[in-house]
Amino acid sequence: xxxxxxxxxxxxxxxxxxxxxxxxxxxxxxxxxxxxxxxxxxxxxxxxxxxxxxxxxxxxxxxxxxxxxxxxxxxxxxxxxxxxxxxxxxxx
Amino acid sequence: xxxxxxxxxxxxxxxxxxxxxxxxxxxxxxxxxxxxxxxxxxxxxxxxxxxxxxxxxxxxxxxxxxxxxxxxxxxxxxxxxxxxxxxxxxxxxxxxxxxxxxxxxxxxxxxxxxxxxxxxxxxxxxxxxxxxxxxxxxxxxxxxxxxxxxxxxxxxxxxxxxxxxxxxxxxxxxxxxxxxxxxxxxxxxxxxxxxxxxxxxxxxxxxxxxxxxxxxxxxxxxxxxx
Numbered sequence: 349x350x351x352x353x354x355x356x357x358x359x360x361x362x363x364x365x366x367x368x369x370x371x372x373x374x375x376x377x378x379x380x381x382x383x384x385x386x387x388x389x390x391x392x393x394x395x396x397x398x399x400x401x402x403x404x405x406x407x408x409x410x411x412x413x414x415x416x417x418x419x420x421x422x423x424x425x426x427x428x429x430x431x432x433x434x435x436x437x438x439x440x
Numbered sequence: 441x442x443x444x445x446x447x448x449x450x451x452x453x454x455x456x457x458x459x460x461x462x463x464x465x466x467x468x469x470x471x472x473x474x475x476x477x478x479x480x481x482x483x484x485x486x487x488x489x490x491x492x493x494x495x496x497x498x499x500x501x502x503x504x505x506x507x508x509x510x511x512x513x514x515x516x517x518x519x520x521x522x523x524x525x526x527x528x529x530x531x532x533x534x535x536x537x538x539x540x541x542x543x544x545x546x547x548x549x550x551x552x553x554x555x556x557x558x559x560x561x562x563x564x565x566x567x568x569x570x571x572x573x574x575x576x577x578x579x580x581x582x583x584x585x586x587x588x589x590x591x592x593x594x595x596x597x598x599x600x601x602x603x604x605x606x607x608x609x610x611x612x613x614x615x616x617x618x619x620x621x622x623x624x625x626x627x628x629x630x631x632x633x634x635x636x637x638x639x640x641x642x643x644x645x646x647x648x649x650x651x652x653x654x655x656x657x658x659x660x661x662x663x664x665x666x
Contacts, residue, residue, distance in 0.1 A: 351468055352468055355468065358464075359457055359460045362457075363453050363454070367453040392464065399468075399472030405475050406493045406496050407477065410493050410496035413566050414566075417566055417569075418508060420647065421512045421646070424516075424650035425518045428518070428650075428653055432522045
């Protein structure tokens with residue numbers, strides 16, 4: 349039950365992020381939405397790593413650790429690109 | 441947001457979410473199928489660390505972690521190539537400054553602890569690096585223009601330290617006759633610790649430098665730089 353709660357929360361986060369990503373146009377909102385989608389995926393991976401009585405599977409844990417760092421660096425790069433775009437367009 | 445389009449998209453996303461929830465429920469009901477965990481636990485004594493996550497990250501899948509550090513480095517190079525950083529925030533008041541002088545050493549201490557504990561319990565280079573990066577963010581918010589980082593020449597070395605030590609260890613193990621990043625048993629723990637230490641410093645520096653958000657030197661300095 350707890351596992352469904354964690355996994356379900358991941359699915360809800362993913363769906364919310366996907367919806368916001370598709371509906372809103374500003375780059376910053378899309379970035380935040382993408383990050384929320386990513387959080388949902390990480391949530392789900394962690395929830396699914398533990399199955400029944402067995403000890404949790406370390407491979408999804410390692411995947412999530414890797415994913416968080418890549419997501420953070422990609423977000424930072426996207427933010428820098430967005431700021432540069434805005435500067436070049438004169439703020440519109 | 442356009443109301444009609446938003447509603448249609450919302451309906452589709454809702455359907456997708458319900459379907460995904462059903463998939464998750466089914467997957468949980470079926471229970472554990474064949475998984476990599478058993479192999480990961482079986483190989484653990486040979487890796488010199490007792491935390492299986494660290495073993496996956498730095499022993500079994502060392503390549504992936506090396507490439508991940510390269511992704512971090514590439515992202516920072518991208519940020520640096522997009523322009524100069526905006527000037528720092530104004531200097532902090534007495535209260536914030538007091539908090540910073542208290543919190544930053546604690547963050548560094550906790551980072552060191554997490555780095556060491558990663559060998560046998562949850563922790564490791566990424567968590568420790570994230571704490572160091574957070575220390576940099578706090579310092580930048582308190583008005584330090586460089587987020588507590590050393591001058592540019594040193595920053596460059598720190599940022600490549602993770603990838604560099606990783607590759608050097610890999611080449612050294614190749615020289616010993618084993619494969620790239622195939623640690624000899626007995627040395628494994630210390631090689632992993634060396635890589636993790638360098639990776640911690642590199643991740644912390646990269647995250648703090650990424651938060652600064654641009655090249656840490658102005659155009660005037662560039663002509664005199666290299």
